[in-house]
Amino acid sequence: GENVEQHPSTLSVQEGDSAVIKCTYSDSASNYFPWYKQELGKGPQLIIDIRSNVGEKKDQRIAVTLNKTAKHFSLHITETQPEDSAVYFCAARYSTLTFGKGTMLLVSP
């Protein structure tokens, strides 16, 4: 089955800095790669996704890149703000979603 590795497990940045979270996947058939943000006590919320026919997608301060050959994808957050602090999960799907273990992002004012 699919296996998704996510790094780093924790990431601390200063407000205004950029943050990058990286994931690798094992199943070359996976064709959909969403990113979720989970705040304390809440369910995950989709923030951006990318499909395998696209190499990059951007939405305001967040962007995702996909390298199908290397089977890795990354989340980029620019101009980080304290409200970006949360746990971020990547996932990959061919049939069902397989999630990474999450990255706790802490943005300090």
Place this chain on the structure above:
Amino acid sequence: GAGVSQSPSNKVTEKGKDVELRCDPISGHTALYWYRQRLGQGLEFLIYFQGNSAPDKSGLPSDRFSAERTGESVSTLTIQRTQQEDSAVYLCASSLGFGEEQYFGPGTRLTVT
């Protein structure tokens, strides 16, 4: 409109007891998913329902776990003879169709003592 709701929000039970967790999906969503999230871990797929098709139970960890869904509405996840390792947050999600964006509920935190 209303999002996915789950009840109870917290459940404490004794080892060996059965528990039922409930999920109310977004109205009109044909697909419904259950996940388990252990402390500090990612989400682990358990089961999904799509319309009237047979559910995909491939993620259920043991035969103590089962789930039902009535049509395209409420779903219940049942854990029989609970064990301490069942302690986790159980998340439900729904989507308009299988493979489309999943909307998650707030989860049920289960603690087995």
